[in-house]
Amino acid sequence: MLSILNEPFEILLVWSETTISVASDQTALAALHEAGVPVEPGCMTGGCGSCATRYIEGDVIHKDACLSVSDREHEFCPCVSRARGVLVLPF
Numbered sequence: 001m002l003s004i005l006n007e008p009f010e011i012l013l014v015w016s017e018t019t020i021s022v023a024s025d026q027t028a029l030a031a032l033h034e035a036g037v038p039v040e041p042g043c044m045t046g047g048c049g050s051c052a053t054r055y056i057e058g059d060v061i062h063k064d065a066c067l068s069v070s071d072r073e074h075e076f077c078p079c080v081s082r083a084r085g086v087l088v089l090p091f
């Protein structure tokens, strides 16, 4: 049985009117790269913050170890973090 943390979810790139799917065995960063979204990779373990990406709205499951509580209100680290349902990004 899949954990809720590994549920697939969707990312809406609101400016380009594109929805991309993040599979349960895929990171959001990989899905964003496949869609051509320029996100800077780094540690890939949630520790450096180089991939931190703004989001507009959504129920993010934060799994990083670098963003502050206030950062997390508008940013997430797609190398490790996921979301429930649809996450809306300003791309």
Ligand code: FES
Binding pocket: 040, 041, 042, 043, 044, 045, 046, 047, 048, 049, 050, 051, 052, 064, 066, 077, 078, 079, 080
């Ligand atoms: S690549 Fe380091 S936090 Fe995502």
